[in-house]
Every structure is written in C-alpha cells, then in structure tokens.
Amino acid sequence: MKRDIILSGVGGQGILSIATVIGKAALNEGLHIKQAEVHGMSQRGGDVQSNLRLSSAPIASDLIPRGCADIILSLEPMEALRYLPWLSTEGWIVTNTTPFVNIGNYPEAEALDRALRSLPRVIAIDVDTIAKEAASPRAANIVLLGAAAPLLDLEAGKLEQGIRDIFARKGDAVVESNLAAFRAGYEYARKSMQR
Numbered sequence: 001m002k003r004d005i006i007l008s009g010v011g012g013q014g015i016l017s018i019a020t021v022i023g024k025a026a027l028n029e030g031l032h033i034k035q036a037e038v039h040g041m042s043q044r045g046g047d048v049q050s051n052l053r054l055s056s057a058p059i060a061s062d063l064i065p066r067g068c069a070d071i072i073l074s075l076e077p078m079e080a081l082r083y084l085p086w087l088s089t090e091g092w093i094v095t096n097t098t099p100f101v102n103i104g105n106y107p108e109a110e111a112l113d114r115a116l117r118s119l120p121r122v123i124a125i126d127v128d129t130i131a132k133e134a135a136s137p138r139a140a141n142i143v144l145l146g147a148a149a150p151l152l153d154l155e156a157g158k159l160e161q162g163i164r165d166i167f168a169r170k171g172d173a174v175v176e177s178n179l180a181a182f183r184a185g186y187e188y189a190r191k192s193m194q195r
Helices: 015-028 077-082 109-117 127-134 137-151 156-170 172-194
Strands: 002-010 032-035 047-055 069-074 087-096 122-125
Touching: 002 015, 002 077, 015 032, 015 047, 015 137, 015 156, 047 077, 069 077, 069 137, 077 087, 077 109, 087 137, 109 122, 122 137, 122 172, 127 137, 127 172, 137 156, 137 172, 156 172
Parallel strands: 002 069, 069 087, 087 122
Antiparallel strands: 002 047, 032 047
C-alpha cells in the first residue's frame, strides 16, 4: 500500500487536523508515515501545503515528487489547482468548492469550476454547506476528510477512531459532530464516484 497526499488550503482551515487524523489511522494500521513541514501556517489566510506519505514499506523522502501524488486534498479550489503539477496521471482531486477570496486578483468562481470539471477524477464538494447541515460549520475540514476516505486505502473505522482520539479532549459533543461531518462527506463521495 502506498498513498502520497498533498494537503492544501488556507491557514486556519484545519489542514493539520486532517493530517493528524489520517496519520493516526495509518499508524493504527501499522503503516509507515512521513509528513513534510507545513508551509504558510504562521499566517492565517496564507496558503498552506503539506506532503503526507503513507506506505506499507519504509519511506525514504518526506516530499512527493512532481507527477506522483495520488490525491490532492484541498479545502480551497484555487489551492487544489495550484498543485496540479504534483498530481499523477491516475490521481484524484478532492476539493471544497467554496472559494476563500483573500487576494485582489482571485480567479472568478466559474473559471475555477470549469477548470476542476475539465479534470478526469475530481470530487468537488461544498464542505461548508454540508458541515452546517450535518454537524457544525467548524467541521468543514472533516467533511472533506470523509469525502477523501474512499480513496485513502484506510479503513473508515480507523479514520473514525482517529477522529475520536484527536477530538476526545474537547468532549463528546465535538467528537460526535466531527463523526457526523466525516460520515456526511464519505456518503457524498461514494455517491459522486458512482456517477
């Protein structure tokens, strides 16, 4: 098993929480894991990117070579497109559709949507709306994790246990809202992939 994942978004959206949950699940499955440092975290609203590598064999480098990422997992559509050079020809993009407009020359939403729709393997999901409907607006990142779950080659139950482990100190209500968010994203992805 090998999965190379680019996590991207904007500072403050919860990229580290996604990486932590995936990492916990991978370790619970006995996999090797490497994560490159996250760039941009010191600035809320700045771009954030991290390389997360999972494998049943030892991993030599923590950086994913261009053209080798299996998944780009992005909480922001423009950031998903920014990392296309790292996506393998068989790779998937799982992205939020809601833009985080933080620069003056941000592309038009229609242009982003067209660019995403032109790609062969994309799960584009409005994680903000689904999080509000299923759980809590603060769980949008976990909705995105749920949408990526069918592609991760990790048991959904292990990812759910990772959510329990990470959020347990915040209380049962927070754990349950994050589990609801994960399950809503997971169901959306399963239906989307069947089309």
